[in-house]
Amino acid sequence: AQRVTQPEKLLSVFKGAPVELKCNYSYSGSPELFWYVQYSRQRLQLLLRHISRESIKGFTADLNKGETSFHLKKPFAQEEDSAMYYCALRASGTYKYIFGTGTRLKVLA
């Protein structure tokens, strides 16, 4: 069965510190992996997808098929990064997203 695991419900870091939000998945095929972000009182929005291999707002994520992970990283956290982050998987050729339970990131001044 397809599953996405985000082991941390809450992650607090100080401004300027590195951030890593963990995401592990289980899927036997070739997945598409995404990170979605929800800022306070805003809608869920796409942050990045692994196939584009781009950096958005300083965040990067690398798909590690050996470890079945897609951790989200940023070298220097900013206060405006405080939000709820969801990792999501989509099986290739399908349209359904399978979401993790989310990690709330708090960046402290």
Added chain:
Amino acid sequence: GAGVSQSPRYKVAKRGQDVALRCDPISGHVSLFWYQQALGQGPEFLTYFQNEAQLDKSGLPSDRFFAERPEGSVSTLKIQRTQQEDSAVYLCASSLAAGGNTEAFFGQGTRLTVV
């Protein structure tokens, strides 16, 4: 338009009452999705439309849940005889193309509370 619009933003229903939740997708978007997000959980897939065709309703939790998109634009999710376990945020998303190859844009959701 301004994005995917959902109404109402909040709905309180008495147990046993029927509710209808509306989604206005981005104009021209072919694909439309409904997700259910319970408190402390990630969104869970309910159903998928490609234009007016409901191609997948495998995520609907019971036959009390019904969704339609009769003209391939606005969609309505109806829940009959609401139960407390139906309390959740219902999210609608749309994407430009058929299938899953283009970005899905989410609405702000409807928070349903069944009392």
